[in-house]
Amino acid sequence: MNGWLLAAGVTALGVTAVHIVGGHRDVVRPLLSSGLADEPKRVLHAVWHMVTADLALSGLALLYLSLADGTPGAGLLAWFVAAHFTAYAAAFLAITLSVKWPRPLLRLPQWILLLPVAALAAAGAA
Incomplete structure (x- = not known):
């Protein structure tokens, strides 16, 4: 078992839970009650759900990889998920720092x- 990937998977699923609870309260509800035109409002609502699925599936993939340590391709997939979360963090940092x-x-x-x-x-993939 790869403890780093196990920790990453548990953390990712925790992030998913925070996204679902906090995001629904702080983002989705205000979005849906806003005066934004209906089409972009629904697109943004769908994107929020897509991110929810993405976070959950990434967390589950990391849990699987923690058990499949040494399986061909496991390290590559772990690097992909690490890059994925790095890109998400970079997007938030870039937008935050531009304001x-x-x-x-x-x-x-x-x-x-x-x-x-x-x-x-990344630690688990190395």
């Missing part, structure tokens, strides 16, 4: 949840 907010890193703190999954998955 002139006071203490911007705490206004959109999602990157804080995403980077540990990337680091743990």
